[in-house]
Amino acid sequence: QVQLQESGPGLVKPSETLSLTCSVSGGSISNYDWSWVRQPPGKGLEFIGYMSNGGSTAYSPSLKSRVTMSVDTSKNQFSLNLTSVTAADTAFYYCARLYYGSGLHYFDYWGQGTLVTVSS
Amino acid sequence: DIQMTQSPSSLSASVGDRVTITCRASQSIGNYLNWYQQKPGKAPNLLIYAASSLQSGVPSRFSGSGSGTDFTLTIGSLQPEDFATYYCQQSYSHPRSFGGGTKVEIK
Numbered sequence: 001q002v003q004l005q006e007s008g009p010g011l012v013k014p015s016e017t018l019s020l021t022c023s024v025s026g027g028s029i030s031n032y033d034w035s036w037v038r039q040p041p042g043k044g045l046e047f048i049g050y051m052s053n054g055g056s057t058a059y060s061p062s063l064k065s066r067v068t069m070s071v072d073t074s075k076n077q078f079s080l081n082l083t084s085v086t087a088a089d090t091a092f093y094y095c096a097r098l099y100y101g102s103g104l105h106y107f108d109y110w111g112q113g114t115l116v117t118v119s120s
Numbered sequence: 121d122i123q124m125t126q127s128p129s130s131l132s133a134s135v136g137d138r139v140t141i142t143c144r145a146s147q148s149i150g151n152y153l154n155w156y157q158q159k160p161g162k163a164p165n166l167l168i169y170a171a172s173s174l175q176s177g178v179p180s181r182f183s184g185s186g187s188g189t190d191f192t193l194t195i196g197s198l199q200p201e202d203f204a205t206y207y208c209q210q211s212y213s214h215p216r217s218f219g220g221g222t223k224v225e226i227k
Contacts, residue, residue, distance in 0.1 A: 105211040110163035
């Protein structure tokens with residue numbers, strides 16, 4: 001059974017960089033696409049971006065200038081960096097596996113989520 | 121970008137009721153539409169992919185239909201464990217986008 005676990009600081013200061021890691025167990029990270037989704041407390045889901053198993057990326061236009069995603073296959077981990085954060089970036093951050101097959105693309109496994117608060 | 125609009129944003133229903141949630145895309149997305157269920161404090165869980173395909177392990181009372189711009193998620197007979205928030209999501213183009221959610225509450 002595939003399991004995902006987010007880790008990283010729960011508190012980040014304004015203007016600094018938010019860095020999160022998603023550790024994947026129960027399967028290789030190499031054969032799939034991986035994504036980050038966030039959810040401000042009490043609000044809806046927002047797609048941040050994804051990285052394909054080929055290394056290409058696609059980021060939300062609203063976040064593109066501040067987002068970087070990477071994969072470390074040796075550690076079976078997937079990472080998110082979001083620079084110049086503000087209070088508007090306070091949210092639960094989820095990593096998720098994006099299944100891709102037969103032209104279909106959907107989030108089939110999710111981490112439990114981690115709350116990141118931006119505050120001084 | 122494709123905008124996804126769900127309606128209603130919330131609804132109250134009783135156990136045993138038939139519940140229908142709609143999702144409309146701002147342009148045609150074929151059948152590239154997925155549905156997720158999210159319970160409080162939990163991650164979303166995939167229910168339906170490709171508009172009408174039931175994810176493994178999901179009860180058969182859940183069904184999806186539609187294509188193009190208009191889609192529906194139906195819960196055939198609402199169970200106590202179905203009280204949650206439901207989201208549609210398009211996978212036709214980037215950025216992948218979600219609807220605003222429909223919260224299903226106990227009447």
